[in-house]
Amino acid sequence: MRVTIRAPRAGDEVAYAEAVRRSADHIGRWNPVEPDALPDLVERQGPALRTFLIVDRETGGLVGKVNVANIAMGRFCNGALGYDSFLPFAGTGRMTEGLRLVLDRCFAPQSEGGLGLHRLEINVQPDNDRSIALAKRLGFRHEGFTPRMLFLQGAWRDHERFALTAEEWPGAAAAEERG
Numbered sequence: 001m002r003v004t005i006r007a008p009r010a011g012d013e014v015a016y017a018e019a020v021r022r023s024a025d026h027i028g029r030w031n032p033v034e035p036d037a038l039p040d041l042v043e044r045q046g047p048a049l050r051t052f053l054i055v056d057r058e059t060g061g062l063v064g065k066v067n068v069a070n071i072a073m074g075r076f077c078n079g080a081l082g083y084d085s086f087l088p089f090a091g092t093g094r095m096t097e098g099l100r101l102v103l104d105r106c107f108a109p110q111s112e113g114g115l116g117l118h119r120l121e122i123n124v125q126p127d128n129d130r131s132i133a134l135a136k137r138l139g140f141r142h143e144g145f146t147p148r149m150l151f152l153q154g155a156w157r158d159h160e161r162f163a164l165t166a167e168e169w170p171g172a173a174a175a176e177e178r179g
């Protein structure tokens, strides 16, 4: 593993802002570019939102950010993944590695420090080939098409919906073995 994951914390603001600014070109085509958003994101962490930073082990550099948003427990135990990768690590496979660790954490029971989720979804704009490739690489299934789902870049954008349940996540068994 070239990466680890951890929650964002006070002190990450400068590195985060620099990473987002460096990566504005590729992020901005699909997601808002918000270099100064980290303090607000830290503030909003709670039962419905958990954020993970993916960190390069060798350099400590920020590889990417993953939001597990709209978390609903009860009979749903569901969350929606959103993510951005940062230069210079984008396209090196580290984002995929980090997301595997995030999925382990999402599907692990709360008694073991996980989020105890049963289902995760990723909603992707139809032309976002890199994100669709990432979702498929992680084993997400295509579930359907949601017209006008999210307001992004000034318009309501259609999304393809991908999902994965705990039963389909091979990492779950491996995580159990690792304890």
Ligand SMILES: CC(C)(COP(=O)(O)OP(=O)(O)OC[C@H]1O[C@@H](n2cnc3c(N)ncnc32)[C@H](O)[C@@H]1OP(=O)(O)O)[C@@H](O)C(=O)NCCC(=O)NCCS
Pocket: 026, 027, 028, 030, 031, 082, 083, 084, 085, 086, 089, 090, 091, 092, 093, 094, 095, 096, 097, 123, 124, 125, 128, 130, 131, 133, 134
């Ligand atoms: C979507 C996004 C997060 C993908 O991130 P990424 O940095 O490309 O992710 P990875 O590096 O893990 O992707 C693997 C790519 O690196 C390549 N790669 C290079 N070295 C690799 C290695 N050692 N192991 C695995 N893959 C490697 C893979 O071939 C793959 O390229 P491909 O998708 O062209 O096949 C990124 O493009 C991004 O931030 N986009 C803008 C925001 C966005 O779209 N967010 C999602 C909205 S739904």
